[in-house]
Amino acid sequence: MATRSVKIKNVKRSSRNPPFSKQASSKTKQFLSDKVSHFTESVIREMTRQAMMYGAVNLAQGFPDFPAPEEIKKAAQQAVAADINQYAITWGAKNLRNAIARQMEVWQGITIDPEKEVTVCCGSTEAMISTLLAVCNAGDEVVTFEPFYENYGPDSVLSGAKPKFVKLRPPKDESGEWTFDERELRRAFDRHTKAIILNTPNNPTGKVFTRAELALIRDLCLEFNVLAITDEIYEHILYDGTEHISIVSLDGMRDRTVTINGMSKTYSVTGWRVGWAVAPEKITNAIRKVHDFLNVGAPAPLQEAGAAALSLPSGYYAKLAEGYRGRRDHLMPALASAGFRCFRPRGAYYVMTDISAFGYSDDVSFAKYLVREIGVACVPGSSFYRDPRDGAKQVRFAFCKKPETLDEAARRLSQLTGRKQT
Numbered sequence: 001m002a003t004r005s006v007k008i009k010n011v012k013r014s015s016r017n018p019p020f021s022k023q024a025s026s027k028t029k030q031f032l033s034d035k036v037s038h039f040t041e042s043v044i045r046e047m048t049r050q051a052m053m054y055g056a057v058n059l060a061q062g063f064p065d066f067p068a069p070e071e072i073k074k075a076a077q078q079a080v081a082a083d084i085n086q087y088a089i090t091w092g093a094k095n096l097r098n099a100i101a102r103q104m105e106v107w108q109g110i111t112i113d114p115e116k117e118v119t120v121c122c123g124s125t126e127a128m129i130s131t132l133l134a135v136c137n138a139g140d141e142v143v144t145f146e147p148f149y150e151n152y153g154p155d156s157v158l159s160g161a162k163p164k165f166v167k168l169r170p171p172k173d174e175s176g177e178w179t180f181d182e183r184e185l186r187r188a189f190d191r192h193t194k195a196i197i198l199n200t201p202n203n204p205t206g207k208v209f210t211r212a213e214l215a216l217i218r219d220l221c222l223e224f225n226v227l228a229i230t231d232e233i234y235e236h237i238l239y240d241g242t243e244h245i246s247i248v249s250l251d252g253m254r255d256r257t258v259t260i261n262g263m264s265k266t267y268s269v270t271g272w273r274v275g276w277a278v279a280p281e282k283i284t285n286a287i288r289k290v291h292d293f294l295n296v297g298a299p300a301p302l303q304e305a306g307a308a309a310l311s312l313p314s315g316y317y318a319k320l321a322e323g324y325r326g327r328r329d330h331l332m333p334a335l336a337s338a339g340f341r342c343f344r345p346r347g348a349y350y351v352m353t354d355i356s357a358f359g360y361s362d363d364v365s366f367a368k369y370l371v372r373e374i375g376v377a378c379v380p381g382s383s384f385y386r387d388p389r390d391g392a393k394q395v396r397f398a399f400c401k402k403p404e405t406l407d408e409a410a411r412r413l414s415q416l417t418g419r420k421q422t
């Protein structure tokens with residue numbers, strides 16, 4: 001593939017300009033809020049635009065390129081035809097809230113009150129920011145593991161809180177797990193800590209937090225009187241016999257956990273923008289107020305379709321996970337033979353890789369090369385870290401794609417072999 005001279009905008013950052021701290025030019029800065037002037041555009045969404053520009057296979061952004069289940073699409077069509085086209089109840093259609101409560105009972109053994117403890121939002125993205133806006137005051141701190149899903153840092157800043165990061169360390173070999181240092185985690189907690197954001201199964205690492213790890217986090221939450229905000233949107237995408245455990249199910253966490261989930265990943269409908277937050281009544285009241293002023297409500301007909309989706313038989317979830325296991329096992333050997341060191345994911349649908357073998361000075365130059373010349377888009381690892389140097393030897397690939405898309409990616413990646421810089 002020919003080299004083209006178009007520059008990747010907004011992707012390259014120096015170590016002094018982490019993902020959400022790029023300064024606006026002095027001319028326009030006077031018009032911007034201090035908070036926003038510190039943000040850059042999402043690197044993940046930018047890589048999708050780059051993929052389109054170069055005709056590359058898009059393994060950057062985590063959206064499926066295969067159809068959503070027929071029965072869910074039909075339910076959405078029927079809801080529109082039945083004229084469920086006006087504002088839904090602000091905190092969510094009753095049918096969907098009931099279905100969410102049923103699912104919490106079935107999968108986690110947690111009984112919740114759908115009238116008082118559920119807020120349906122415009123995606124789990126909005127559920128997260130509404131939650132943080134509802135609970136944080138200026139000066140609060142929010143602990144997050146890094147590498148992290150790129151919204152968490154800006155979300156904390158928008159809510160007035162200061163993000164604090166604790167490292168997840170990659171495994172030494174392909175079969176190992178990402179781990180964290182208990183002492184480092186403890187050091188991140190103090191009297192300013194309002195919340196910890198968890199994400200299990202984890203994007204970008206594929207880590208699935210164990211019961212022992214969650215118990216340790218629970219103990220710190222209780223000791224320091226901290227809230228757990230847990231993003232579990234990949235809860236059904238699990239491999240190698242791993243089990244998803246919601247921290248809310250651990251003793252002592254019922255009244256200090258906000259569980260966030262959504263339809264995007266489980267039902268392959270990332271464009272529908274339906275997600276939710278499950279929280280104790282008082283916290284739910286606060287989240288509902290923020291959500292009301294931000295959005296009024298999530299899309300009404302798609303919430304009805306959501307109720308149908310959440311009522312699918314359990315076989316649906318087993319098939320979903322098995323389908324993604326096949327895709328993971330399709331892409332990983334292609335990456336490995338092209339020279340990437342892969343960190344085997346135990347859940348979610350991404351592979352984090354180490355690119356040291358290619359000899360590039362940083363992940364962004366490598367990602368530019370890959371999208372322009374090899375025709376495969378990935379996400380530079382630095383976008384998942386506060387200090388871009390920490391991700392300078394990593395890139396992430398999404399495998400939520402059709403077999404033919406993965407075949408084409410594998411074919412293009414095979415051109416990398418022998419082009420490694422030493």
Ligand SMILES: Cc1ncc(COP(=O)(O)O)c(C=O)c1O
Pocket residue numbers: 062122123124125126149199203231233261262263264270273274275
């Ligand atoms: C960890 C995580 N949380 C949230 C989201 C966004 O979810 P939603 O589409 O429900 O807003 C993503 C999307 O990639 C994600 O990876």
